[in-house]
Every structure is written in structure tokens, then in C-alpha cells.
Amino acid sequence: MANAGSSSRQAAWEFYGTELKNRREAAGMTQQELGRRVFVSGGYIGQFEQAIRKPQLDVAARIDEVLQTDGFFERMCRKLIHNSRYAEYFAAAAELEALATRLCEFAPTIMPGLLQTASYARAVILASNPFISDDHIEEKVTARMDRAHLLKNPAKPEYWVILHEHVLRLPTGGRVVMAEQLDHLLALARRRRVLVQVLPYAVGAYPLMGRMLTLMEFEDAPPTAYTEAVYSGNLLDDPALVKRVQAAYDLLRASALSSEASLALIESAAEDYRRCASTT
Known part of the structure; x- marks a missing residue:
């Protein structure tokens, strides 16, 4: 039970890794060649493909450029890995x-958080993020109210x-x-x-x-x-x-x-x- 959150994140990593391997092999590249072209090691690419290492947004963007995947891996990284309502x-x-x-x-x-009003939550969020946009504040407040x-x-x-x-x-x-x-x-x-x-x-x-x-x-x-x-x-x-x-x-x-x-x-x-x- 205590691993429910980590299991869902691991599934996202595995999906990312499988897609990366398929696209890399379709492009006729080894892990070492792809790694060299996106400025990481071949072993690093292997860790992505085996879902050992969390996908990195900057590396995903470079992979898209090399494999000509039209932003596919960057979008996956943002939506599946980094786009959580919570920290x-x-x-x-x-x-x-x-x-x-x-x-x-x-x-x-x-x-x-479960007991906070929207106004209180807004004050707490803003205190920790003084340069955050209003839209981002409201997203966080909404997520907190939904928890309650x-x-x-x-x-x-x-x-x-x-x-x-x-x-x-x-x-x-x-x-x-x-x-x-x-x-x-x-x-x-x-x-x-x-x-x-x-x-x-x-x-x-x-x-x-x-x-x-x-x-x-x-x-x-x-x-x-x-x-x-x-x-x-x-x-x-x-x-x-x-x-x-x-x-x-x-x-x-x-x-x-x-x-x-x-x-x-x-x-x-x-x-x-x-x-x-x-x-x-």
C-alpha cells in the first residue's frame, strides 16, 4: 500500500523507456550513439530505457531533436512524469x-492542507512562491481544496x-x-x-x-x-x-x-x- 504512488510513477517511467527504445531502434541508433548526440553516456540512455532513471526534461528535448520525434518525448516527460498536482x-x-x-x-x-480554506491556502502558497503566476497559484489552491x-x-x-x-x-x-x-x-x-x-x-x-x-x-x-x-x-x-x-x-x-x-x-x-x- 505504501508504494502506490511510486508504482504509478514507475509505470510512467517504463512507458517512457519502452517508447524511447522503440524509437531509437527504428532510427538505427545504438544507446551509445544516441547518448553521444544528446550529450549523455550510452549507459544513461540505457537507464532511461530500463526505467531506472527518472526522465529528464532537457534530455527529452534533445532526444526529440535527434530522433526527429516532433516533441513527443518532451510532451511525455511533462505530462506523465512532471505534471503532478502535488509536489x-x-x-x-x-x-x-x-x-x-x-x-x-x-x-x-x-x-x-486538509483543513485549509482557499484564502489561507493562497497565503501559504504565495509566501513560499513570491514570483508565481496567479494562474499557478489558483491551480495549487484548487488541488488543495480537492484533497479536502x-x-x-x-x-x-x-x-x-x-x-x-x-x-x-x-x-x-x-x-x-x-x-x-x-x-x-x-x-x-x-x-x-x-x-x-x-x-x-x-x-x-x-x-x-x-x-x-x-x-x-x-x-x-x-x-x-x-x-x-x-x-x-x-x-x-x-x-x-x-x-x-x-x-x-x-x-x-x-x-x-x-x-x-x-x-x-x-x-x-x-x-x-x-x-x-x-x-x-
Whole structure:
């Protein structure tokens, strides 16, 4: 189960490799000859054909020129390999997320993607991509909102989230956006679609300091954990390691406020944002 995303990407690589081999042989070229003409080694071409190496966009464009394939490999590279709605490191986790029967998440700095409003998501995306076009921002926002559709299913997944208090206090997108975001979170909690706890500042040091975490459980597969760092993510499916991660999450849960106290704190933070916004 934890390899679902990598399997789909591998299939795309294999399709690319098969087509490359067929077109190369039809042109009467060896791997070495094609590699020399596109400025890589013959072994490099062989790795593409065997789906060992991820196809590279610049090399694909040069292959099209040499094999006179009218942009075929560049288009394949863009559509099959590089055209994902999500960052490459997150794509497999997004696939698993949609299959999970239970999600347990910890967010130390920003609201989890499944809980974000469009305005909040837009502010987060723009902060990390200040030169991005408006169209690209809206594509990313739409992808994030589409992910959240799984919370409209009343049956699954069961979703438990622990937010560090920092998530509530950081005015992402401004006061109006934050008030709207916290109201959205409260609405989901009141509909019993998500169980929310807040880890308060007063706790001080805590397990998994500064690291976001998602634990995923499935009907027919072992549990998997996903952690994320700077432009990178890791899917963990080793049973012993997942057990350690679960233990860390249990410690976070024990240190967090109760659900009732957490919702009261979120309501207070939302009201503070509204009051401050109305006076400016």
C-alpha cells in the first residue's frame, strides 16, 4: 500500500523507456550513439530505457531533436512524469491519504492542507512562491481544496489532528483570513468530522519538535507514517519505526488540551482576530 504512488510513477517511467527504445531502434541508433548526440553516456540512455532513471526534461528535448520525434518525448516527460498536482515528494502520500480509514496528524506551524480554506491556502502558497503566476497559484489552491473533499465523506476517514498553539497565533494571510480559517476548523469539529486538540505554548518542549507528521491506517494494509521537512518528505512503513512514531504521537496527545478546551481556545483566537480586524 505504501508504494502506490511510486508504482504509478514507475509505470510512467517504463512507458517512457519502452517508447524511447522503440524509437531509437527504428532510427538505427545504438544507446551509445544516441547518448553521444544528446550529450549523455550510452549507459544513461540505457537507464532511461530500463526505467531506472527518472526522465529528464532537457534530455527529452534533445532526444526529440535527434530522433526527429516532433516533441513527443518532451510532451511525455511533462505530462506523465512532471505534471503532478502535488509536489513530487508529497504525491505518494496524497494517494495514500485518500485511501486511509484513519488519519492522525500533528501540525507544528501551519494549518494542515486538509483543513485549509482557499484564502489561507493562497497565503501559504504565495509566501513560499513570491514570483508565481496567479494562474499557478489558483491551480495549487484548487488541488488543495480537492484533497479536502475526502472530509465530506461521513464514513471515512476518521480524522484526528493536534495543532500546536503557534498555528492559531500566526496571522497567516492576515486577521480576516485567520478568523475565517479558524471558523472553518470549528465548523468541521462541530460536525464531528474532525477531532481537534491544541498543544499549548505552556507545554514547552515536546516530541517531534517542529516536525509535521501524518499517521495513516488502512483496511487491508499496515499503517504508514509521513513526515515532511524542507522540500522533502518521507513515507515510513517499517513496522518498528511506525510504532515509534505512534508512541511519539501518543505523547503529544497526552500533553495537548482536551477537545473541549481546545475548541474554546480556537473560538477565543478567532474572536481576537475578528475584533482586531474591525478596529483597523
